[in-house]
Amino acid sequence: MNYRQADLPPIVLSIAGHDPTGGAGITQDAAVIRWSGCYPLTVPTALTIQDTRGVKGVIPVEPAWFREQLRCVTDDLAPDVIKIGMLGTGEIAKEVLHFLETQDRPVVLDPVLSSSDGEPLVDVIEPIEELYSHVSLITPNLPEAEYLAGRGLLTADEIDEAGWLLMERGVQAVLIKGGHRQDKPDDVLFWEEGQVIIEGDWIEGPEVHGTGCALSSLIACKLAKGDALDEAVAASKKILAQKLGQATPLGLGRALLTW
Numbered sequence: 001m002n003y004r005q006a007d008l009p010p011i012v013l014s015i016a017g018h019d020p021t022g023g024a025g026i027t028q029d030a031a032v033i034r035w036s037g038c039y040p041l042t043v044p045t046a047l048t049i050q051d052t053r054g055v056k057g058v059i060p061v062e063p064a065w066f067r068e069q070l071r072c073v074t075d076d077l078a079p080d081v082i083k084i085g086m087l088g089t090g091e092i093a094k095e096v097l098h099f100l101e102t103q104d105r106p107v108v109l110d111p112v113l114s115s116s117d118g119e120p121l122v123d124v125i126e127p128i129e130e131l132y133s134h135v136s137l138i139t140p141n142l143p144e145a146e147y148l149a150g151r152g153l154l155t156a157d158e159i160d161e162a163g164w165l166l167m168e169r170g171v172q173a174v175l176i177k178g179g180h181r182q183d184k185p186d187d188v189l190f191w192e193e194g195q196v197i198i199e200g201d202w203i204e205g206p207e208v209h210g211t212g213c214a215l216s217s218l219i220a221c222k223l224a225k226g227d228a229l230d231e232a233v234a235a236s237k238k239i240l241a242q243k244l245g246q247a248t249p250l251g252l253g254r255a256l257l258t259w
């Protein structure tokens with residue numbers, strides 16, 4: 001039973017890995033969610049050993065333990081939107097699938113495959129694809145979109161085809177992020193209303209950690225507050241661009257976003 005009053009903040013559940021730097025994963029998600037005026041729930045899929053220079057190790061949460069965390073917290077606090085990041089293993093992805101089958105909430109899936117320094121953050125990909133029919137928005141960067149679509153994406157036309165292909169496979173909307181593009185860092189949103197290009201500019205500054213986690217959390221919060229998908233995505237990209245311009249090299253490696 002939930003006793004939430006209408007004036008309380010929307011609840012956003014982050015299912016993701018733990019990054020002890022706080023630059024990515026559930027810790028950053030929680031910071032972004034609070035910054036956005038929502039209330040975070042965090043259910044970790046895995047613990048990582050990492051610093052701002054990269055990931056050194058990953059240990060998944062035991063699946064039964066993960067299932068019990070999810071059940072326990074969501075029996076008590078009902079999320080308005082669910083954001084999924086690093087899944088770690090196919091077994092955890094299957095637990096997420098069973099959980100999503102019980103939920104009727106918008107789901108934002110950031111299909112994290114590896115860290116920027118190349119460390120795999122999920123062991124098998126097929127269980128991620130099984131989540132598609134429950135996903136309101138999937139937010140791959142270009143390499144992730146290439147992997148999921150199973151083809152190289154060099155041109156704008158190839159990006160368009162991949163976006164529609166992922167829609168055909170069952171997700172409700174796709175945001176292919178442009179940060180790895182050669183031409184211009186424009187994101188492309190594919191959704192029920194068609195295709196929208198969200199223009200971006202290259203931002204001067206150090207390399208930054210955890211941008212994908214931040215963007216998907218920002219979008220999840222905008223959806224939780226009732227924004228339409230295209231507005232949520234465009235506004236979130238603007239916020240991220242502003243934060244990227246202020247990213248701070250607090251450690252020895254990549255800069256971190258501060259919230």
Ligand code: PLP
Nearest residue numbers: 017019024025086115116209210
């Ligand atoms: N660690 C965790 C726990 C993450 O969830 C992610 C990304 O989602 C990363 C590391 C990777 O971040 P980056 O792409 O900045 O290396």
